[in-house]
Amino acid sequence: MSYEPVLIAGCDDPDNVTLKGYEKRGGYATAKKVLKNMAPDEVVTQVKDSGLRGRGGAGFPTGLKWTFLAKDTGKPTYLAVNADESEPGTFKDRYLLERNPHQLIEGCLIAAWAIQAHDVYIYLRGEFPYGRDIVQAAIDECYEKGYLGDKVFGKDFRCNITTVLGAGAYICGEETGMLESLEGKRGHPRNKPPFPAVEGLFNCPTIINNVESLSVLVPILERGNDWFQSLGSEKNWGPKVWCVSGHVKKPGIYETALGLTINELLEEHCGGCRDGHSFKSAVPGGSSCGIVKASEFDTALDFDALREVGSSLGTGGVMAWDDTTSIPEALANFIEFYAEESCGQCTPCRQGTGWAAGILHRLVHGHYMDGDFDELERIARGFTGTTICALADAAAIPIHSYLAKFPEEFKAMAERAHALTTGA
């Protein structure tokens, strides 16, 4: 079945970043229709019924999250857009921000109307100054045209969108770390509860959604839930943007319906493995996911199927690795990442990720000590479920998964290291 992209459509056209270019392909017609014809509650209900699951990594149902908003608090409600995209292997949001900014803004308008938020903050990671300029230019055009401001589309609805640039901290992608940063503070995640929907930005009810989750609202409201649920499978519906890197012939951005297999994505879309090699494994959704062996590549890329092979969909950042790739080196690289990016509030995370990174660093540099692997797993168990945010849990996932799926590689590395140290 041929699939018609709804998120990356227009992204190859340089004009698409301008209001004129976006409107040329029907842009803002949906938001206008929604604000004119639908009550906010109706939008919430439609998004809830669509079954859309968040595209930021956790896969939480978007409409359901919206229903958790505290009501009648007398406080304003905020929408915060997570454009912090820092999960290793993930580059879809950058693509959408730089090439399809108006669809994000249109999605923001739909969401803001649904939850009756008058202030939207788009938080972009500090490494996206170019994307921020593009999005800001698009926002400026919308103010001029009356699509943002005191009277959106001439209606009695005020909506402001503000872009905020981070400054190099993965933890500001964690939603409460992001809220702290939006308040002008260090990005220290908050203890939950209270959840942001009850007490978020400036202690007011706040919804946080990912760039792709918001962008996909436009086709959902335009085409309806039947269309949305014609893509993918039960509870794993809709379009998805994939970002593929590693040893494929054609790394890059792809959009399909959820639920194609890893094989289909890598072979049919990405041209397969580079010449002279074959795939060993892949990580389907950023570094915080379990690893999938090539023998499991017939698994569908969706939220539920990947769980069955000990992985998860995460962000859709697919890293494909061939037979030359060292799994222990991959693990060492990623754990170094978590150690570097731990915000330092929780002792198990701050210390544990550092210890684990130290052991792995030693190992890949030829020094193995008896019991290292047990120690790694013990440390990972120590920082699972014992911390303020999920960064530590995320770091534990590759440790357990890589050791379980590729024990022979770790063993071989230990033996080599042992031979090096003893001269045997």
Place this chain on the structure above:
Amino acid sequence: MYGEAFEKKLEKQESRYPEDRKRANLMAALHAVQDEVGHVPEDAIHWLAERYGISSADVQGVIRFYTMFFEDKPGEHVIWVCRTFSCELMGGAKVMAAMEKALGCKVGESDPTGTFGLRWQECLAACDKAPCALIDKDMYECLTPETVELVLEHVKNGGGGARVEGEKLVPLREGAVR
């Protein structure tokens, strides 16, 4: 502090926050200061603290939390080479080594003339164009050790983001808003 246009910019940004929450603009204000002078000097720290009714230690705490804010001049141009795995796989470490050699400094330092500061950064969200680097506000993609000198020269001459193709640098996305 840095003239009228600077003050106007800050006031406009601050207008987006509730009256009693103006410190929310601290991230933007720190970026604005860095855009003016390349780092956040001590007098700016005190000035921002006063402006937002918080302590200088608080401002400093924020600066030190984020890798992209600097209390000391990092170099006129800051080079952020991606350290994370998709780039490592494609030779990121070799690119860094070539940078160190070309600049005559180690990662974490600036070159002897103060023109370039050299840093590692985590995944820059351009993994399909590995190995890559962010230099100031622009991306440099598909880097090779052989073309490092070319890239540095390009940056010194004010060139924008580019991708290495063979032995050449090709500008990114011509025609897009700049």
